[in-house]
Amino acid sequence: MGDILQIQGLNKSFGGIKATDNLTLAVETGELHAVIGPNGAGKTTLISQLSGAQRPDTGRILFKGRDITALPTHRRAHLGITRSFQITSLIMDMSVLDNVALALQAREGHSFRFVQAARSVDGLRRKGLDYLDRVGLADKAEQQTVALSHGEHRRMELAIALASEAELMLLDEPMAGLGSQESHEMVDLLRTLKGKHSILLIEHDMDAVFALADRISVLVYGHIIATGTPQEIRDNEAVQHAYLGEE
Numbered sequence: 001m002g003d004i005l006q007i008q009g010l011n012k013s014f015g016g017i018k019a020t021d022n023l024t025l026a027v028e029t030g031e032l033h034a035v036i037g038p039n040g041a042g043k044t045t046l047i048s049q050l051s052g053a054q055r056p057d058t059g060r061i062l063f064k065g066r067d068i069t070a071l072p073t074h075r076r077a078h079l080g081i082t083r084s085f086q087i088t089s090l091i092m093d094m095s096v097l098d099n100v101a102l103a104l105q106a107r108e109g110h111s112f113r114f115v116q117a118a119r120s121v122d123g124l125r126r127k128g129l130d131y132l133d134r135v136g137l138a139d140k141a142e143q144q145t146v147a148l149s150h151g152e153h154r155r156m157e158l159a160i161a162l163a164s165e166a167e168l169m170l171l172d173e174p175m176a177g178l179g180s181q182e183s184h185e186m187v188d189l190l191r192t193l194k195g196k197h198s199i200l201l202i203e204h205d206m207d208a209v210f211a212l213a214d215r216i217s218v219l220v221y222g223h224i225i226a227t228g229t230p231q232e233i234r235d236n237e238a239v240q241h242a243y244l245g246e247e
C-alpha cells in the first residue's frame with residue numbers, strides 16, 4: 001500500500017531541550033499507528049509539527065510523497081490531514097448539529113457566517129445527522145453543545161473529524177478524561193474507522209492503544225526507540241526498560 005506519511009530526521013528544540021530528536025517514522029496507508037511514550041517524551045510536539053502548528057528546526061515531513069514541511073495548517077487540512085481532540089474545536093453555544101455542519105462547510109470552503117442559511121439545506125443537514133449517527137449522537141443533534149457531557153463532547157469531536165473526510169487523522173489523546181465505560185465506547189468507535197482512514201494515534205491509555213493499533217512506535221526523549229506490532233512492542237526489552245525506568 002505504501003506510506004501515506006513519512007517523517008524524516010525531524011528535529012525540534014526548545015532552548016536546551018530536544019523535544020524531537022532525529023525522529024524518523026512512517027505511517028502506512030490505512031494503518032492505525034500509535035505513538036506512545038512517557039510524559040514529556042515529545043508526543044504533542046510531534047503532532048504539532050505534523051498538523052503545521054509548529055515548525056521543525058530541521059527534517060522533512062512528506063504526505064503522499066509530497067513535502068509539506070513548510071505548509072501552514074490550513075493547507076495541510078486541505079490536502080487531507082486533520083488533528084482532533086487535544087485542541088478542541090467545539091463551539092459551546094451552538095447546537096450539536098450546527099457544529100458538525102460547520103465542519104462540513106469548512107470542507108466545502110464556505111464561510112462560517114453562512115451556517116444558518118447553509119443548515120437549512122437538506123443535504124448538509126442530512127450529512128451532519130449521518131456523522132452524528134455514526135458516533136451515537138443523532139438524538140442530541142438539536143441540543144446546545146454546552147449541555148452535553150465530556151464523553152459526548154469527545155464523540156462530537158470524532159464526528160467533526162469524520163466530517164472533514166481526512167485521509168490522515170491525527171488523534172491527540174481521544175481517551176483523555178473519559179471514564180472506563182466511555183473509553184470502551186470510544187475504542188469501539190475508533191475501531192470502526194480502521195482501514196477507512198490512516199490514523200496516527202497519541203494516547204496514554206495503554207489498553208486502548210494495544211486494542212487498536214496495527215503498529216506502535218515508542219518515543220523516548222524525542223527519539224523513536226522501537227516500532228512494531230503490539231506483540232513486538234510488548235516483548236521489546238528497551239521499551240520495558242523505558243517504562244519501568246519511568247516508574
Ligand SMILES: Nc1ncnc2c1ncn2[C@@H]1O[C@H](COP(=O)(O)OP(=O)(O)OP(=O)(O)O)[C@@H](O)[C@H]1O
Nearest residue numbers: 014017018019037038039040041042043044045046
Ligand atoms: N513551547 C515549549 N517551550 C519549552 N519547552 C517545551 C515546549 N513545548 C514542549 N516543551 C518541552 O519539550 C518536551 C516534550 O514535550 P511534549 O509536550 O511534546 O511531550 P509529551 O510527550 O506530549 O508529554 P505528555 O505526555 O506529558 O503530554 C518536554 O520536555 C517539554 O517540557
